[in-house]
Amino acid sequence: MDTQRVLIVADDPLARAGLAALLGGAEGCLVAGQTSARDDLPAALDVYRPDVIVWDPGWDPDFSADLLPDFGENAPPVVALLPDAGQAGSVWASGVRGLLRRSASAEQLTAAITAARLGLAALDPALMGALPLATPISIAAELTPRELDVLRLLAHGLPNKTIARQLEISDHTVKFHLNAILSKLGAQSRTEAVVLAIRLGLITV
Incomplete structure (x- = not known):
């Protein structure tokens, strides 16, 4: 680099x-x-x-x-x-x-x-340890397979347009999934959502 x-x-x-x-x-x-x-x-x-x-x-x-x-x-x-x-x-x-x-x-x-x-x-x-942590089991049950796909791509720092292209969905749909992810994880940003998902074992990077 x-x-x-x-x-x-x-x-x-x-x-x-x-x-x-x-x-x-x-x-x-x-x-x-x-x-x-x-x-x-x-x-x-x-x-x-x-x-x-x-x-x-x-x-x-x-x-x-x-x-x-x-x-x-x-x-x-x-x-x-x-x-x-x-x-x-x-x-x-x-x-x-x-x-x-x-x-x-x-x-x-x-x-x-x-x-x-x-x-x-x-x-x-x-x-x-000072960051909010939700219950892994309840969140794993709530997140849909598509939301997990979006989370995995978020973990690689990809913007919405790239995520939409890779998943063959619209930008609007990506935003919809992202809002659902933030709500279910209790996160206030994309970065926080990724870190919480990693800590909960929902995704790996």
Whole structure:
């Protein structure tokens, strides 16, 4: 894989500098730019053209999580760094692709960045326990075979149009299945649905 362009987003200048230093020597990563979550995020995406966003939401995750949609619908995947598991639920629900602790090594962060770019979820095992977990048996009984097909393709990071083409169904039908999957899993994003399905043993990647 070619060099991955990374945009660091954090309100704390020291956090930005620390992440830039951590990734600066990491093979396969280029820190394209740094910005605050309070700045014009879409403009930063236009300027730096990142493949992945590394986001430190700080100690006010509720404020920062509200900003995530401002990255835009076609924004690159986001890997969030958290101080502890207490913030995991709210930040994960905002639609990030990866969750790591702030103490993550350069190797761990680089691996998460690569996974996110490939459309996969990257989760620190210590944070997974803080995410909502439904009952496997009840969900397995509720999901239809077609919904499981959609889930498997979602796990590979495929967009709706590609899923529709592979399953030979319409985009509208894919959206219908996706809404049903989110409802049955109690998930708030595609990424959360995939991770929950993997944890429940409904799909493998």
